[in-house]
Amino acid sequence: MLQRWPASLTWRAVEKDPTAFQSLAELLEISVEDLERLRTIWGRSFSATLQRIAHKRCRIGVRLLSGSLADYRLATRAWWDNIERVCPELNDRPVYFISSNTHSLPNLLTGFALRHQAELQQFLDRKENGDLKAEWENITSGQVPSSQENFWYYMLKKYQQTSEGRHLISGQAAAETEAGIIRVPSEHYFDVEAQRVELKKLNPAWLDPRLNDEDYTWLAQSDALILNIDYPLGMGAYNLLVKIAEHAQPILGVYIMGKAATLNGRQGDVIIPNVVQDEHSENTYLFENCFKAGEVSPYLQFGTVLDNQKAVSVYGTFLQNARIMDVIYREGYTDIEMEAGPYLSAVYEMARPKRHPVNEIVNFYNLPFDLGILHYASDTPLGKGKNLGAGTLSYFGMDSTYAATTAILRRIFKHERARLKEANK
Known part of the structure; x- marks a missing residue:
């Protein structure tokens, strides 16, 4: 050009x-x-x-880390073996699978930052934190419609990065262990941390207020686990979920939360797709998303919930350009991301007696487990090219992330309570 x-x-x-x-x-x-x-x-x-x-003529190439399918399978097996060694109970207890991040789930389930608010307040009152102090005052006065809980989760992270706040790192780890949360760092191969949550060990008094609006004493009767992984991209999602499904049985729910580029929304919106076109398998997946807009919107302050959307799972966002996105948008697709399609290929193999097809329209019906996908809009590629990493104050990124995580946890609690009630009849 x-x-x-x-x-x-x-x-x-x-x-x-x-x-x-x-x-x-x-x-x-x-x-x-x-x-x-x-x-x-x-x-x-x-x-x-x-x-x-x-x-100067430039050529850009992409090099794969592993060269064969066998290499990927070996890496996947080693990744799972590490988790299985730490959490062998995943093999014989009911499991709810979540693909999200490594911070929102523990924060919501332990309320650690909220229970150390006094110490965090002292840190906030320091002169160098004037911008954060002003933000907090705007939140408490109602000028900024942000979540107070999200603010303290953010402050905890900032405080733990200082020498005075490092003791809360070990304190938080101890609180997570007491609440039945075990972190399994990745060793070699996939850089994907896993977390195992034992529902019966959760302390209802510690739960985030957005979760703790009913009696959760029944949690003590649950034998179910949550397996949360730091969401992988592309075919890594397919490999990991297939391997998990081979060992963790029964799986009661599959819940996917991840970033996406939106073609018709704004940064911070939450997107709920029920159609996913997968560039890897060339399949178009039609499914009933277990989440509705009304289950997310009460916890979303800044953005909007867009349901009944159509998503495209691409090989990589780096490979997209304005012309391609214009074609995608004209076909009615508004959600561009990288893992929903591969995850749904794995879901197919979890529910059907054969490998996923290629270049077909796949209609999921009567799945033996719950299935939900939530995307939060981090980029608007047809707009100004801005993303959620452009700012930290007002917590646009945290707002949609924690709204989606809250919806997922509430869904799991609702599903598990109904399961226990049915089992006790």
């Missing part, structure tokens, strides 16, 4: 002439705002960098 830049215009003119700058943006098929961001990033090297790009 840059090679088509008119010879009559100098590269220096781009920096001084607004008309030339706009012409360059049109040549590159990007907005003036995005080109301005590049100028901010490159600074004085802006024009020189553009010249180097224009005069």
Whole structure:
């Protein structure tokens, strides 16, 4: 594209002439705002960098870490063996599987930050935390409609990064152990941490207020476990869930939470798909998502819940461009991510007596377990190119993440209570 830049215009003119700058943006098929961001990033090297790009041919290749299917299977088996060695009970007790992150589940289930609010308040009152103090005052006064609990979870993380707050790292680990939560760090192979939660050991008094709105004494009767993993991407999701399903039986629910790019929403929205087109298997999966908008929206402060959406599971977000996304959007797909399709291929093999098909329309019906997928919008690629990593205050990222995690945990509690009630008839 840059090679088509008119010879009559100098590269220096781009920096001084607004008309030339706009012409360059049109040549590159990007907005003036995005080109301005590049100028901010490159600074004085802006024009020189553009010249180097224009005069040097570049080839970009992607190298796989493992070269064969056998290598992936060996890595998957080693990953599971490590978990099984620490948590052998996963083999013979009911399991609810969650793919999410490693922080929201323990925070909601132990309420550790909320029980150390006084110490965190002292840290907040320090002079260097003036911006955070102002944010807290805006939250408590109602000027910012953010969750107070999310704020303290954020403050706990910040405090633990200081020398004075490091003791709370071990304190939090002890609280998690007392609540039946075991972390299994990944060793070698897949960099995917796992967490095992024993429902009967949860302390109802410790639960986040968004969960603790009913009597949970029945949890003591449960023999079920939650297996939560730090969500993998692409075919890694398929490999891991298939391996888990081979050993953990019975699986009572599969709940997927992950990031996505939205083509019709905003950052911080929560997307609930019921159609997933998978580029890996070339299948289109139709399924009844167990989550409805009304189960997420009460816990979402900033964004909107978009249900009945259509998602595309791509090989990689790096491979997408504006033209491809325009085609995707015109076909009615509004949710671009990387793991739902591979997970659904694994779900097929958990429910059917054969390997998942290729290039078919698959309609899931009468699944023997609960199935739910929640995506939180982290990027708006057809918009300004911003993402949730652009800011921390106001907790846009935490808002949608914790709303989705709350919905998942409430769903598990509801399902487990009904299961125990049925078993005791």
